[in-house]
Amino acid sequence: MKRDCGSLILHTAFIMAFQLAVSSAGRRIGFDLLRTTTAAVDIRRGAVGNTSAAVTDHDSHRKLKTINHLPEIKTCRMLWRLFFKGYLNRMHELQLYEKQLYGPLYRVNAGNYKCVSISSADLLEELLRKDEKFPSRGDMTLWTDYRDMRGIGYGPFTEEGEKWYNLRTVLNKRMLHPKDSVQYGDVINQVVTDFIIRIYYLREVSPTGDLVSDLANEFYRFSLEGISTILFETRIGCLEKEIPSETQDFIDSIARMFTYSMPVVVLPKWTRNYLPFWQRYLNGWEGIFKFAAKLIDMKMEAIQKRVDANQEVAGEYLTYLLSNVKMSSKDIYGSIAELLLAGVDTTSNTMMWALYLLSRDPAAQVALYEEVNHIIKDDRVPTAQEVNSMPYLKAVIKEALRMYPVVPMNARIMTENEVVIGGHFFPKKTTFTLMHYAISNDEKVFPEPRKFKPERWLRDGRARPNPFGSIPFGFGVRGCVGRRIAELELYLAVARIIKLFEIRPDPTIGEVQALNRTVLVADRQVNLHFVERQNTPQS
Numbered sequence: 001m002k003r004d005c006g007s008l009i010l011h012t013a014f015i016m017a018f019q020l021a022v023s024s025a026g027r028r029i030g031f032d033l034l035r036t037t038t039a040a041v042d043i044r045r046g047a048v049g050n051t052s053a054a055v056t057d058h059d060s061h062r063k064l065k066t067i068n069h070l071p072e073i074k075t076c077r078m079l080w081r082l083f084f085k086g087y088l089n090r091m092h093e094l095q096l097y098e099k100q101l102y103g104p105l106y107r108v109n110a111g112n113y114k115c116v117s118i119s120s121a122d123l124l125e126e127l128l129r130k131d132e133k134f135p136s137r138g139d140m141t142l143w144t145d146y147r148d149m150r151g152i153g154y155g156p157f158t159e160e161g162e163k164w165y166n167l168r169t170v171l172n173k174r175m176l177h178p179k180d181s182v183q184y185g186d187v188i189n190q191v192v193t194d195f196i197i198r199i200y201y202l203r204e205v206s207p208t209g210d211l212v213s214d215l216a217n218e219f220y221r222f223s224l225e226g227i228s229t230i231l232f233e234t235r236i237g238c239l240e241k242e243i244p245s246e247t248q249d250f251i252d253s254i255a256r257m258f259t260y261s262m263p264v265v266v267l268p269k270w271t272r273n274y275l276p277f278w279q280r281y282l283n284g285w286e287g288i289f290k291f292a293a294k295l296i297d298m299k300m301e302a303i304q305k306r307v308d309a310n311q312e313v314a315g316e317y318l319t320y321l322l323s324n325v326k327m328s329s330k331d332i333y334g335s336i337a338e339l340l341l342a343g344v345d346t347t348s349n350t351m352m353w354a355l356y357l358l359s360r361d362p363a364a365q366v367a368l369y370e371e372v373n374h375i376i377k378d379d380r381v382p383t384a385q386e387v388n389s390m391p392y393l394k395a396v397i398k399e400a401l402r403m404y405p406v407v408p409m410n411a412r413i414m415t416e417n418e419v420v421i422g423g424h425f426f427p428k429k430t431t432f433t434l435m436h437y438a439i440s441n442d443e444k445v446f447p448e449p450r451k452f453k454p455e456r457w458l459r460d461g462r463a464r465p466n467p468f469g470s471i472p473f474g475f476g477v478r479g480c481v482g483r484r485i486a487e488l489e490l491y492l493a494v495a496r497i498i499k500l501f502e503i504r505p506d507p508t509i510g511e512v513q514a515l516n517r518t519v520l521v522a523d524r525q526v527n528l529h530f531v532e533r534q535n536t537p538q539s
């Protein structure tokens with residue numbers, strides 16, 4: 001497997017959504033901003049006419065400020081920071097720096113890039129509680145163009161409005177409720193078992209006999225196998241020594257699609273007929289959908305055969321979607337592809353950060369080992385219900401996601417409503433960027449924010465942090481659809497690994513820093529020692 005595809009995945013929808021949202025909404029918002037210099041008048045009109053659900057009567061009695069009262073970052077300063085101060089790859093750190101300079105609410109006004117940044121838990125809560133019925137992160141034409149050309153339906157990322165809502169209603173079932181995700185426990189456990197076998201193999205061939213190198217890549221394989229097994233109800237061989245060639249083509253297609261997204265998004269549309277990037281970008285999508293369609297069609301045939309033979313149709317997520325009258329197969333292709341792309345880098349990087357943090361904190365590792373060992377005796381494989389009742393394990397994952405929110409920035413566009421946030425009035429179509437990294441590293445909410453302290457999250461009588469201080473899966477109806485599956489994958493894998501191995505740092509790699517490639521990734525290859533515990537037979 002090529003290493004670069006791991007770090008490229010989720011150079012995905014989020015950056016696309018974010019960049020496109022910011023540029024296109026920026027264009028739209030520009031007009032509105034000009035009109036809001038006399039905001040007090042507009043607000044009164046809004047309140048009296050009751051046109052806005054978000055701007056309340058209560059708000060109208062207060063003296064509201066406008067967007068023009070906010071500190072502003074202009075193009076030159078933005079470019080200076082990104083390109084000369086080196087924040088381009090460390091935009092999560094830029095969030096901290098700008099919060100220090102401007103406070104938790106400021107605006108960016110850089111060419112087409114116009115938005116309002118929010119970087120405190122209170123303001124984030126205020127905004128998200130006023131989120132619209134059909135929340136929007138922005139324009140996804142980069143992804144929808146291909147689907148339109150090929151007549152493929154949109155998935156949860158790309159769909160908007162009422163259609164998105166209806167789609168989510170179908171997709172949420174069997175996925176979002178904790179009791180639904182439990183049903184995937186056995187499937188995920190099979191993948192974890194193969195992953196453990198792979199860890200033993202990698203240790204064996206390592207120079208020290210216990211080193212696993214390039215964990216991000218290994219977890220990428222694990223996550224892709226896990227989510228594919230759930231979505232396609234078929235194993236695709238990512239954990240085998242030799243990856244099957246069709247699967248490798250699929251992985252390369254994902255990498256190709258992301259690699260060529262960048263030139264395609266930057267270059268004007270007319271260049272598509274003259275430069276090779278657009279065609280290569282399309283080839284990437286062709287490969288992704290070819291692979292997905294083959295597996296989906298096979299499943300469809302199998303279901304049809306059972307129906308024809310009057311046999312019961314049983315299965316998991318794909319079978320559920322295929323048996324759903326509301327979804328055509330072109331909609332299923334669209335949704336499965338997006339679920340798959342969203343579910344790999346997110347889970348794999350979270351796993352990498354969690355193990356890296358544990359390797360550097362022996363006390364936390366002992367606490368986790370004791371919890372796991374207390375519940376899981378001998379070499380038994382833990383069930384989904386069992387890991388769901390391990391508070392320290394959950395706290396470890398929550399803390400890893402707080403320190404390294406794998407999606408460090410998100411966006412919302414208020415398409416329907418004017419809104420008041422932090423005593424400021426914002427017109428319709430304002431783009432808000434949600435600075436999750438700055439928020440979850442706020443020392444007022446999380447004392448000693450750069451210290452790994454899973455105990456912050458324990459319900460043992462201590463004061464619990466503001467829930468909006470760390471919302472790594474987003475919030476509300478547009479929140480992550482794969483959350484429960486991701487959590488289950490993380491819990492089952494980390495519990496099994498910690499039960500079998502003590503994880504120790506590789507001193508040769510030094511202190512790992514985060515880079516922002518849309519998801520937070522490590523700035524170097526992370527290797528860890530997996531020292532086998534005594535009396536823990538190989539599973």
Ligand code: HEM
Pocket residue numbers: 137156157168227338339340342343344346347350406407410411472473474475476477478479480481482483485486
């Ligand atoms: C640790 C793992 C993961 C993290 C931290 C994560 C985080 C997120 C975040 C922050 C969002 C945006 C939510 C919002 O705008 O409020 C999101 C959306 C989404 N996630 Fe995840 N995710 C993870 C794993 C997964 C998995 C495994 C899947 C697939 C099964 C998945 C599928 C999606 C989809 C389809 C959306 C778009 C939902 C929509 O727009 O309606 N994610 N995720």
